[in-house]
Amino acid sequence: MEDSRKVVVFESGDEEYGISIEAILSIEKDEKVTPIPHLPSYMLGMINVRGELVPILDFEQILYHRSSEGFEQAKIIVLKTDDLSFAIRVKEAKEIVDIPGDRLKQMGLVAYGKTTYFTAIAQLDDRLITIIDPTILAQSLDGMKQIQSYMKEFKAKQMT
Template structure:
């Protein structure tokens, strides 16, 4: 692991979280999403970003079981993993920070299945930032396989039209 880890910091509720920068494609203003029926409650719908259709998930719903309030500061962070691309709806995307390895602490909750995507907590100048592994996040989401299948089928049918 390199001495410093760059991460995109964002806010959900009153807490700060971060995704490692290598997974972040872009940070977008909230666009209108196309709702898809029968998907889990945390899925807001799909949106087209740079020609690619991606599902958008409400991270506040995933973490706190409540709908995010959409306002001027609301953003979605476009993540790309080998499994799929995903838009993560957050209260605000704040900054890119360098997290020195010695400031990153593993947390005991990693064994807890519902939060297995929390990989550590960065303790930076009176700030606690929970670092999230996007791959583990995607794998932990209920119903995500169905969403992946839907996206694959939708992408194929779009290529043929």
């Protein structure tokens, strides 16, 4: 395990989650989403982030099967993986925390197929922060492979 890990902590439901700052391109205000019909329920559509079209996922929908629509403090966290940039709408982006390596515990639930993107739990005083790997998240959601293929084709067409 590493010495320490810097993560952006955000809220979804009543829980705190963290994603390594290396995977984060930016944190944006909640903005207009262009809906696209027939997408999975967790996919809100597309947003324009500094001239790039990015698919946006509703993290509240992924975890709790309810919409994040209407949260006053909602933020959009733009993530990058080797295959795809995408965004998640979260209830609130809170802070950047430096988590010591000895505070990160591997999760027994990782074996459960629907939560493989939860890679560890950080135990900090009276807080538990579930750490998420955005690459595994993107690979584990139904429909994301097709969206990745579409985005690659879309970018290739823009280049020509």
